[in-house]
Amino acid sequence: AQTVTxxxxxxxxxxxxxxxxxxxxDTSESDYYLFWYKQPxxxxxxxxxxxxxxxxxxxxxxxxxxxxxxxAKSFSLKISDSQLGDAAMYFCAxxxxxxxxxxxxxxxxxxxx
Amino acid sequence: EAGxxxxxxxxxxxxxxxxxxxxxPISGHATLYWxxxxxxxGPKLLIQFQNNGVVDxxxxxxxxxxxxxxxxxxSTLKIQPAKLxxxxxxxxxxSQTGTLQPQHFGDGTRLSIL
Numbered sequence: 001a002q003t004v005t006x007x008x009x010x011x012x013x014x015x016x017x018x019x020x021x022x023x024x025x026d027t028s029e030s031d032y033y034l035f036w037y038k039q040p041x042x043x044x045x046x047x048x049x050x051x052x053x054x055x056x057x058x059x060x061x062x063x064x065x066x067x068x069x070x071x072a073k074s075f076s077l078k079i080s081d082s083q084l085g086d087a088a089m090y091f092c093a094x095x096x097x098x099x100x101x102x103x104x105x106x107x108x109x110x111x112x113x
Numbered sequence: 114e115a116g117x118x119x120x121x122x123x124x125x126x127x128x129x130x131x132x133x134x135x136x137x138p139i140s141g142h143a144t145l146y147w148x149x150x151x152x153x154x155g156p157k158l159l160i161q162f163q164n165n166g167v168v169d170x171x172x173x174x175x176x177x178x179x180x181x182x183x184x185x186x187x188s189t190l191k192i193q194p195a196k197l198x199x200x201x202x203x204x205x206x207x208s209q210t211g212t213l214q215p216q217h218f219g220d221g222t223r224l225s226i227l
Contacts, residue, residue, distance in 0.1 A: 004155075033213065042220065043202060043204075043220050043221045043223075044218055044219070044220050044221075045156070045204065045206070045216075045218035046218075047215050047216075050213070050215070052213070091155050091156075093155075098168070099161075099169065100146050100148075100158040100161050100169060101146075101156070101158070101216065102158075103155030103156050103157070104155050105153070105154050105155050106153075106154070106155050
């Protein structure tokens with residue numbers, strides 16, 4: 001079965017600095033999709049960024065970018081110019097066609113001023 | 114567009130009681146998911162619907178949990194009887210058909226079992 005591992009339960013960063021959240025996954029499939037979700041205390045899961053495994057180019061969404069290493073099965077999230085509003089729980093998730101998301105255990109990110 | 118609506122937002126019951134959660138997905142979204150999120154963990158799929166048919170319920174504890182999606186729109190998730198380990202947030206999500214269609218999540222229902 002596919003698994004997603006987030007090895008950092010907690011991370012902290014200062015405003016305007018850069019932080020990287022780690023994620024590794026295990027799969028024998030070659031075609032899949034990877035996501036980062038943000039969950040603030042309000043509980044609503046918000047999609048941050050997504051990556052198709054067949055694309056070599058790393059996805060970027062404004063201050064958020066990923067480092068996708070398919071051979072290493074690694075999918076890290078980089079947040080640049082961190083803001084107070086970035087404080088939340090971040091989940092890495094894996095998906096194949098027609099299936100639901102498989103989530104990691106999450107990383108709690110705190111941002112200090 | 115209106116988001117995924119869930120109710121109630123909070124529910125407290127005693128063990129062995131029953132409880133039901135309701136989800137109204139985004140209009141036009143054929144796929145609906147129910148996830149269970151235990152405190153400190155990531156969400157885990159309970160059941161996935163495509164229209165009113167079940168796609169995946171392999172992780173649904175069928176001896177106590179049931180779910181339905183009548184007419185392929187609203188869905189209800191029921192627990193009967195509840196156990197202490199069912200304390201969690203129950204998230205509903207919906208998406209259009211297609212792997213890269215994003216899943217839109219509701220605010221969830223926080224269930225506490227006494």
